[in-house]
Amino acid sequence: MGSIFSAALLAAGAAAAAKFIKNKDIDDLNPQTLAKKAVNSVKLTCDTSVPYDNGAALTPPMGWSSWNLFRNRINENLIYETAKAVKESGLADCGYQYINIDDCWQSSMRDENGKLQGDFGSFPSGIKALVEKVNGLGLKLGIYSSNGTLTCEDLPASLGYEAIDADTFAEWGIEYFKYDFCHNVPIPTQAPKIEKIVVAEAGTANGKEYGPDEAVLTGEAKLIDDEKLVSGKYISGLSSNMGCCEFPCVYAEKDGEYILTLCIRKKSNNNKYAEILVNGTDLYKTFLPATKSFTAEGRHQIKIRLNEGLNSIRIYNPVASRQDSAAIQYADMGRELKRAAREYAEKNGCEEKPIVFSICEWGRNFPWNWGAHAGNLWRTTPDIMPKWSSILGIYEFNVLLYKHSGAGSWNDPDMLEVGNGNLTFEENKSHFTLWCMMAAPLILGNDIRKFILDDGTVDTENPTYKILTNKDVIAVDQDPLGVQCRRFRTNGPEDVLVKPLVNGEFAVCLFNKASSETEISFDIGEIINKNFVNTPISQEYLLTDLWSKEEFTAYGGFSAAVPGHGIRLFKVTVK
Ligand code: GLA
Numbered sequence: 001m002g003s004i005f006s007a008a009l010l011a012a013g014a015a016a017a018a019k020f021i022k023n024k025d026i027d028d029l030n031p032q033t034l035a036k037k038a039v040n041s042v043k044l045t046c047d048t049s050v051p052y053d054n055g056a057a058l059t060p061p062m063g064w065s066s067w068n069l070f071r072n073r074i075n076e077n078l079i080y081e082t083a084k085a086v087k088e089s090g091l092a093d094c095g096y097q098y099i100n101i102d103d104c105w106q107s108s109m110r111d112e113n114g115k116l117q118g119d120f121g122s123f124p125s126g127i128k129a130l131v132e133k134v135n136g137l138g139l140k141l142g143i144y145s146s147n148g149t150l151t152c153e154d155l156p157a158s159l160g161y162e163a164i165d166a167d168t169f170a171e172w173g174i175e176y177f178k179y180d181f182c183h184n185v186p187i188p189t190q191a192p193k194i195e196k197i198v199v200a201e202a203g204t205a206n207g208k209e210y211g212p213d214e215a216v217l218t219g220e221a222k223l224i225d226d227e228k229l230v231s232g233k234y235i236s237g238l239s240s241n242m243g244c245c246e247f248p249c250v251y252a253e254k255d256g257e258y259i260l261t262l263c264i265r266k267k268s269n270n271n272k273y274a275e276i277l278v279n280g281t282d283l284y285k286t287f288l289p290a291t292k293s294f295t296a297e298g299r300h301q302i303k304i305r306l307n308e309g310l311n312s313i314r315i316y317n318p319v320a321s322r323q324d325s326a327a328i329q330y331a332d333m334g335r336e337l338k339r340a341a342r343e344y345a346e347k348n349g350c351e352e353k354p355i356v357f358s359i360c361e362w363g364r365n366f367p368w369n370w371g372a373h374a375g376n377l378w379r380t381t382p383d384i385m386p387k388w389s390s391i392l393g394i395y396e397f398n399v400l401l402y403k404h405s406g407a408g409s410w411n412d413p414d415m416l417e418v419g420n421g422n423l424t425f426e427e428n429k430s431h432f433t434l435w436c437m438m439a440a441p442l443i444l445g446n447d448i449r450k451f452i453l454d455d456g457t458v459d460t461e462n463p464t465y466k467i468l469t470n471k472d473v474i475a476v477d478q479d480p481l482g483v484q485c486r487r488f489r490t491n492g493p494e495d496v497l498v499k500p501l502v503n504g505e506f507a508v509c510l511f512n513k514a515s516s517e518t519e520i521s522f523d524i525g526e527i528i529n530k531n532f533v534n535t536p537i538s539q540e541y542l543l544t545d546l547w548s549k550e551e552f553t554a555y556g557g558f559s560a561a562v563p564g565h566g567i568r569l570f571k572v573t574v575k
Contacts, residue, residue, distance in 0.1 A: 042321055042322070042323055042366070043320060043321050043323065043324075044321065044323045044324060044327060044366070044369050044370060045240075045241040045318070045320040045321065045324055046241065046318045046319065046320075046324045046327055046328055046370075047318075048327055048331070048369070048370040048372075048373035048374070049373070050373060051372055051373060051408070051409070052334055052357070052372060052373060052374060052375055052376060052408065052409065053408065054334075054337075054338050054341075054354045054355070054357070054376070054408075055354050055408075056354040056355070056356045056357075056376055056408070057356045057376040057377065057408055057409075057410065057441075058407045058408055058480075058482070059407070059477075059478045059479075059480065059482060060377070060410050060439050060440055060441045060442060060477055060478065061097075061098055061176065061356050061358075061376070061377065061410075061441045061442075061443070062094075062095045062096045062097060062098070062441070062442040062443070062474075062477075062478070063086075063096050063097055063098025063099060063100055063140075063142065063176065063442075063443050063444070064082060064086060064091075064096060064098070064099055064100065064443060064444040064445070064448060065100040065101075065102050065142070065178075065415050065443045065444070065445060066078070066079065066082075066100065066101055066102045067102035067103065067415065067445065068384070068386070068415050068416075068417055068420055068445025068446070069420055069445055069446055069447055070447075071104070072103070072104040072153060074101065074102075074104055074105065074122065075121075075122035075123065076118075076122065076123045076124070076125055076130050079099060079101055079130060079134070079141075080130065080133055080134065081449055082099060082447075082448050082449060083099045083133075083134045083137050083139050084137060085448040085449045085451060085452050086099065086137075086139060086448055087137045087138065087139065088452055088456075088458070089448060089451040089452060089458050089465070090458060090469060091444075091448065091451075091468065091469065092137075092138065092139060094468070094469050094471055094474055095442075095474060095478060096442070096444065096468075097139055097140055098139070098140050098141075098142045098175065098176040098356070098443070099134050099139050099140065099141055099142065100141075100142030100143070100144070100176055100178065100443065101127075101141070101142065101143050101144060102144045102178065103144055103146075103151050103152055103153040103155065103180070104119070104122075104153050104155065105118055105119060105122075105123055105127070105143065105144065106118065106119060106145075106151070106155045106156055107119045107120055107155075107156075108155055108156065109156075110156055114161070114164055115164060115165075115168045116145070116156060116158075116161075116165055116168055118130075127141075127143065127172050127174075128171070128172040128173065131172050131173040131174065132173070135173065140175035140176060140353075141172075141173070141174055141175065141176070142174065142175065142176025142177065142178065142356070142358075143169060143172075143174045143176070143177060143178075144177070144178045144179075144180065145157050145158040145165060145177070145178075145179060145180070146158065146159070146179065146180035146181065146182045146183060146184075147159055147179050147180065147181055147184055147326075147329050147330060147333065147361070148180070148181065148182050148183030148184040148185065149183045149185060150182065150183040151180060151182055151183070152180055152182035152183075154183075157180075157182075157183060158179070158333065159183075159184065159185060159329065162332050162333045162336040163336050163339075163340075165336075166333070166336035166337045166339065166340035166355075167336075167340045167343075167344070169337070169340065169355065170337075170340035170341045170343070170344040170353075170355070171344055173353060174353075174355060175353050175354070175355055175356065176355065176356040176358065177337060177355050177356065177357055177358065178358040178360050179330065179333055179357070179358065179359060179360060179375075180360045180361075181326070181360060181361035181362060181364065184326075184329070184361075186319075186322055186325040186326075187273050187287075187319045187324075187325040187328060187329065188270060188271040188272050188273045188287070188317075188319070189239055189240045189273075189317065189319050189320060189321070189324075189325075190239045190240075190268065190270045190271070190272045190273070190317070191238035191239045191240075191272055191273065191274050191315075191316065191317035192238070192262060192264040192272050192274055192288050192300065193224075193234045193235065193236050193238075193264055193265040193267055194212065194215075194234060194235040194238070194245060194262055194263070194264060194265075194315060195212065195229050195231055195233075195234045195235075195263045195264060195265050195297060196209055196210060196211045196212060196231055196263045197209070197210050197247060197250075197260060197261065197262055197263065197313065197315075198210075198260075198261040198263065199250055199252070199258050199259070199260055199261075199306070199313075200258060200259050200261070201252075201253065201256065201257075201258055201259075202256070202257040202258060202259055202303065207259070207261065208250075208251065210247045210249075210250060211231050212231060212233050212234060212235050212245075213233075214247055214249070215235060215245040215246060215247050216245070216246045216247075216248055217235065217237075217243065217244075217245050218243060218244045218245075218246075219237070219242050219243035219244055220237035220242035220243035221235055221236070221237040221238055221242075221243030221244055221245050222235070222236055222237045222243070223235060223236075224236045226265060226296075228265075228296040229265060229296060229297065234264075234265040238274070238315065238316055238317055239317055240317065240319070240320040241316070241317065241318050241319065241320040241324070242320070243316070244314060244315070244316035245314070245315050245316070246312055246313065246314040246315070247312065247313045247314075248310075248312045249310050249312075250306065250310065250311045250312065250313050251309070251310060251311075252306035252307060252308055252309065252311055253308065254308045255305075255306070255307050255308050256305065256306065257303055257304075257305055258303070258304055258305070258306045259301055259302075259303060259304075260276065260301065260302045260303075260304045260313065261299050261300070261301050262274070262288075262299070262300045262301075262302070262315070263297060263298075263299055264288070264291075264297065264298045264299070264300060265296060265297065266291040266292075266293045266295070266296060266297065266298045267291075267293070269290045269291060269292065269293075270290055271287065271288070271289060271290050272287070272288040272289075272290075272317075273285070273286070273287055273288070273317050273319060274286055274288065274315055274316065274317055275315070275316055275317065275318060276302060276304065276313060276314070276315055277313075277314040277316075278304050278305065278306065278311060278312070278313055278314075279306075279307065279311050279312055280312065280314075282304070282305060284302050284304055285332075286300065286302050288300050322365055323365045323366055323369070323370070325365075326361055326364075326365035326367070326370075327365070327367075327369075327370035327373070327374060330359050330361070330367075330370075330371075330374035330375060331370075331373060331374040333357070333374075333375075334357050334374045334375045337355045337357055338354075338355075340355075341353060341354055341355050356376050356377070357374070357375035357376050357377075358375065358376065358377050358378075358379075358412065358441075359371055359374060359375045359377065359378035359379065359412075360378075360379045360412075361378070361379065362379050362381065362382050362383070363378075363379060363380045363381050363382070363397075367379070367380070368380065368401050368404035368411060369404075371404070371409060372404070372406070372408075372409035375409075376408060376409060376410065377409070377410040377411070377412040377441055378410075378411065378412055379412045379413075379414060380394075380397060380398050380401055380411050380412060380413055381393075381394045381397050381398060381413055381414060383414065384413070384414035384415065384417055385417065385421070386417040386420035386421025386422070386423055387421060387422075387423075388423065388427050388565060390417075391417065391423070391427065391430070391431045391434075392513060394413045394414060395413065395434050395438075397413075398411055398413040398438055398440070399434075399438060399485070399487055399495075399497070400487075401484070402438075402483075402484040402485065402486050405438075405439055405482070405483070405484040406482050406483070407480075407482035408482075410439060410440065410441055411438065411439075411440065411484060412440060412441050413435065413438060413440050415441075415443040415444070415445045416431065416432065416435060416442060416443060416444050416445050416446075416468075417431065417445055417446075418431055418432050418444070418445075418446060418464055418467055418468060419444075419445075419446030419447075419464035419467075419468075420445055420446050424565065425463050426563050426564070426565050426566040427565050428463070428464065428467055429467055429547070429566065429567065430511065430565060430566055430567045432467050432468065432470075432473065433473060433509060433547075433567045433569050434497075434509070434511065434567065435477070436473050436474065436476045436477035437476065437477075437484075437485040437497050437499050437507065437509045437569075438484050438485055439477060439479075439482060439483065439484040439485070439499070440477070442474070442477055444468060446464060450462070451464075451465050470546070470547065472544075472546040472549075472571070473546050473547070473569060476499060476501065476507045476546065476569070476571070479499070479501045479502055480502055481500055481501060481502050483499060483500050484499070485497040485498060485499035485507070485509065486498055486499075486532055488508075488522065488527055488530070488532055489522070492514075493512060493513035493514035493518075494510070494511070494512055494513070494514075494518065494520050494562075495509075495510075495511040495513070496508065496509070496510055496511075496520065496522045497509040497511065498527055498532045498533060500532070500533040500534060500535075501571070504533075504534060504535045504536065504574065505535070505571060505572060505573050506527070506532075506533040506535060506571075506572050507546070507569060507570065507571050507572070508522060508527070508543075508569075508570045508572060509567055509568070509569045509570075510522070510560055510562045510567060510568045510569075510570075511562070511566075511567050512562040512563065512564060512565065512566055512567070513565070514564055514565075515564040515565060516564045517561055517562065517563050517564055517566075518561070518562055518564075519559050519560070519561050519562070520559065520560060520562050520568075521557060521558065521559030521560075522557070522558060522559075523556055523557045523558075524541050524554060524556055524557075524558065524572060525537060525556045535572070535574060536574060538574040538575060539555065539575075540553055540554070540555060540574075540575040541553070541554045541555075541572050541573065541574060541575060542572070542573045542574075542575050543558060543570045543571070543572055543573075544570060544571045544573070545568065545569065545570055546569045546570065546571055547568070547569060552570075553575065554572075558570075
């Protein structure tokens, strides 16, 4: 695995380096500086060790989303009719429970309180009313926004509005939230240069000053002499998670609100960012604008709370790369969702509805490195399309990421295209089976209303319906162990995948990427001996074909014919 990731890292590093070369005069740069810059642009330095842990999505979430088929042509009737069809067709009984509205549900206007609201034409009854109707069917409603200034369809989005939007969603009763990455604005890696800080009780003018000599400097933080400043120096080296300054003895007369003024040395004309950690517990995040240097000094004020007596104030910028920026921004939203769900339940004396948090930045910032800290699932790849090449490409990448998936935190190779476009029956079946083997979220993307015939009965002969309702295959996806399959063998167009299941059972999927039928074999003893599963060696195994339901006895080696672009899926049990 290590080599795969270093390859990905190198590729990203090379891309970053290429971009960097374009932007700078190449003569300035020696290869070492260039390499360092490239690696820095992708490395993760911020702390992502604490798991998200909102108690949701302990198995991969299952449901439906409006995007793959309906795109921007959605309205409240379509969403409700789909929910009804999910229930009436029996899909709900198979485990599909989230009805997710993707992009284009929003009005382009926030309301007078700054809240998002449904489009006046297509969602006239409002989202809360729709949640109640969908809940009435025993199903849950999901919604969408972007970690940017606008969504991918250029509608209002949530960057900078995390708290208010999370509160709105919790108040509406939303239980699944997909957070896209269009129109993202990365957090600056630059930190301000601090001449001194001033702390004043809110509403009073007499602040107490703490100069640069009173700070404890760590990492690359250092004092720079500067005759333009009254104090004659400032603290530099706080950018890119490289250094930190702490004022350990900030005195407050009493507990309460204070104004912290950062007196800064205006230098580069870049946006800046700083985190202020008070007494090791209270975190304040602040953005500083790019500065014109008509004068040398600037002031930047933040409201903070201090305790009576001595306090510590730590100033730093934890963002060293795009990866850090995305990790922090997604974690910020995740935190607000958890807070909002909890507070709404507390205020209203009702049971808390945890919100499944679906990170969707297309794998761009290596979300498998930090996604389990920020949310419940993360897209690993670009947008899926109902084409075999797209399914295959996504599979080839996502299958490598098995180590990062687990209960409550899943790799997301994107929503299903089963039943869409021109995928053949075998291709649809393979797509579904591969996603189940990879413990992927099963979010359907087809028109569920088609499963209900004119006379109100369910079209159980519909091939797409048959695929999506195969409970044995779904059980592989939903297995409580929560382990993504590993590729046991790859040989030209033939893959053998193995997924451990509870009770020492496991699933073996034979995948034929070529267009004509082939015979693929595997040895159960070898799978066990190579520790792909936790199953005792036995003389005899029972193999159940989870599509045809045929049963076989195997003594070790086994082989099966696999159609072109097809799969065979077996559950293996010790006899
Ligand atoms: C991005 C996402 C898609 C979908 C669209 C909506 O492309 O990756 O899944 O949500 O935005 O605009």
